[in-house]
Amino acid sequence: xxxxxxxxxxxxxxxxxxxxxxxxxxxxxxxxxxxxxxxxxxxxxxxxxxxxxxxxxxxxxxxxxxxxxxxxxxxxxxxxxxxxxxxxxxxxxxxxxxxxxxxxxxxxxxxxxxxxxxxxxxxxxxxxxxxxxxxxxxxxxxxxxxxxxxxxxxxxxxxxxxxxxxxxxxxxxxxxxxxxxxxxxxxxxxxxxxxxxxxxxxxxxxxxxxxxxxxxxxxxxxxxxxxxxxxxxxxxxxxxxxxxxxxxxxxxxxxxx
Amino acid sequence: xxxxxxxxxxxxxxxxxxxxxxxxxxxxxxxxxxxxxxxxxxxxxxxxxxxxxxxxxxxxxxxxxxxxxxxxxxxxxxxxxxxxxxxxxxxxxxxxxxxxxxxxxxxxxxxxxxxxxxxxxxxxxxxxxxxxxxxxxxxxxxxxxxxxxxxxxxxxxxxxxxxxxxxxxxxxxxxxxxxxxxxxxxxxxxxxxxxxxxxxxxxxxxxxxxxxxxxxxxxxxxxxxxxxxxxxxxxxxxxxxxxxxxxxxxxx
Numbered sequence: 001x002x003x004x005x006x007x008x009x010x011x012x013x014x015x016x017x018x019x020x021x022x023x024x025x026x027x028x029x030x031x032x033x034x035x036x037x038x039x040x041x042x043x044x045x046x047x048x049x050x051x052x053x054x055x056x057x058x059x060x061x062x063x064x065x066x067x068x069x070x071x072x073x074x075x076x077x078x079x080x081x082x083x084x085x086x087x088x089x090x091x092x093x094x095x096x097x098x099x100x101x102x103x104x105x106x107x108x109x110x111x112x113x114x115x116x117x118x119x120x121x122x123x124x125x126x127x128x129x130x131x132x133x134x135x136x137x138x139x140x141x142x143x144x145x146x147x148x149x150x151x152x153x154x155x156x157x158x159x160x161x162x163x164x165x166x167x168x169x170x171x172x173x174x175x176x177x178x179x180x181x182x183x184x185x186x187x188x189x190x191x192x193x194x195x196x197x198x199x200x201x202x203x204x205x206x207x208x209x210x211x212x213x214x215x216x217x218x219x220x221x222x223x224x225x226x227x228x229x230x231x232x233x234x235x236x237x238x239x240x241x242x243x244x245x246x247x248x249x250x251x252x253x254x255x256x257x
Numbered sequence: 258x259x260x261x262x263x264x265x266x267x268x269x270x271x272x273x274x275x276x277x278x279x280x281x282x283x284x285x286x287x288x289x290x291x292x293x294x295x296x297x298x299x300x301x302x303x304x305x306x307x308x309x310x311x312x313x314x315x316x317x318x319x320x321x322x323x324x325x326x327x328x329x330x331x332x333x334x335x336x337x338x339x340x341x342x343x344x345x346x347x348x349x350x351x352x353x354x355x356x357x358x359x360x361x362x363x364x365x366x367x368x369x370x371x372x373x374x375x376x377x378x379x380x381x382x383x384x385x386x387x388x389x390x391x392x393x394x395x396x397x398x399x400x401x402x403x404x405x406x407x408x409x410x411x412x413x414x415x416x417x418x419x420x421x422x423x424x425x426x427x428x429x430x431x432x433x434x435x436x437x438x439x440x441x442x443x444x445x446x447x448x449x450x451x452x453x454x455x456x457x458x459x460x461x462x463x464x465x466x467x468x469x470x471x472x473x474x475x476x477x478x479x480x481x482x483x484x485x486x487x488x489x490x491x492x493x494x495x496x497x498x499x500x501x502x503x504x505x506x507x508x509x
Contacts, residue, residue: 073414087424102415
């Protein structure tokens with residue numbers, strides 16, 4: 001599933017009039033690719049996730065998934081947010097199967113459960129199957145949220161800052177969980193983040209958006225290693241890349257002011 | 258241990274309350290036409306135990322039926338107002354205004370519209386008095402649902418109805434039960450308003466009125482205590498239901 005965003009402009013209606021957030025944004029994400037989108041805050045990154053998932057329509061331009069224009073939500077998309085938004089009245093396993101209740105109505109409960117359990121094992125939470133979300137830590141909740149976003153085997157996974165609220169070590173654990181999921185499952189991924197190390201570590205392509213209204217400012221491949229390890233982040237090659245990205249963010253921020 | 262405490266502690270506070278009441282009456286040397294003491298109540302209750310049984314049941318079932326209907330009315334309005342901003346801003350002034358009217362003044366109006374239909378009159382007053390908290394809590398709960406919750410299902414192509422019964426409704430249940438507890442106590446006010454103001458010769462309200470006419474003050478107090486006990490009983494039924502349906506929201 002490759003994704004093409006073609007000359008997309010988008011604006012919101014506010015009390016002060018129209019607020020343009022995206023302007024002539026074009027980018028393409030290759031099949032099974034992992035693209036991180038970074039940029040100054042408020043530059044319209046989350047708008048991109050809502051556009052790609054079909055929740056809103058762009059004011060101008062179009063978005064294609066596998067050459068098919070998106071006009072409404074597709075059941076082949078999975079989403080996870082900074083807030084894990086778990087349903088507190090459902091236990092872990094029932095939270096994870098929620099998407100299947102919408103897109104695979106004919107599946108039996110046991111099938112749904114076994115799908116969910118496979119993912120739960122991948123993220124290392126199999127013994128928490130019957131716990132309520134209130135009994136889990138922040139990092140565990142986010143793992144469950146990732147499982148839920150993948151349970152219906154989506155072709156596109158959209159992550160909107162899912163690790164932003166976690167402490168540094170939990171975050172790095174979750175990055176490795178993400179690597180594992182990406183290796184085991186077949187999906188194209190878009191990650192919105194403010195963390196440049198996260199972007200470089202997880203994605204094979206990093207895109208820097210300019211300040212509002214956002215357009216493409218910088219696009220870089222990050223395949224510095226076949227199998228990325230946390231220690232790679234401290235190599236001179238990666239430091240160089242991070243410095244370049246940091247610089248690009250500054251340029252984007254100045255445009256915002 | 259927790260279970261026993263849940264029973265022992267309220268019982269203990271009840272006994273202390275009755276002792277203080279008894280002491281207050283005894284210390285001031287009040288005659289029982291000024292203020293009856295707990296020790297006067299049991300004889301009064303025992304003397305009219307058959308009436309308490311008959312009238313108590315009448316009050317009880319009409320309150321419960323009225324409460325169930327007010328849940329339905331409150332839910333319907335709440336759901337409409339939670340989902341449509343237009344309906345919400347359109348209905349709020351009417352509902353608030355309506356709720357601000359003292360219900361005692363509505364009693365004669367209702368009684369005139371449905372002359373002779375005692376049960377229906379009473380139940381209507383119960384609905385009018387207790388649907389409002391439910392309606393407000395449901396509409397607020399639904400209209401403040403975080404966008405991400407909707408997005409999870411919307412991005413999969415779910416319809417409004419699926420979002421409602423899979424997420425919005427269960428998420429509002431704790432607020433609903435909070436409101437239902439308020440409504441439960443209000444419901445008894447509704448039943449008794451009708452029974453006391455309009456002489457239907459039914460319910461504990463009527464027994465209270467008879468006590469007033471015959472200056473039997475211990476009887477009047479006994480009626481009040483019976484109403485309190487019924488209110489507590491119904492309240493704990495709601496708590497029980499809350500534990501079943503919204504137990505996840507209760508901190509252990």
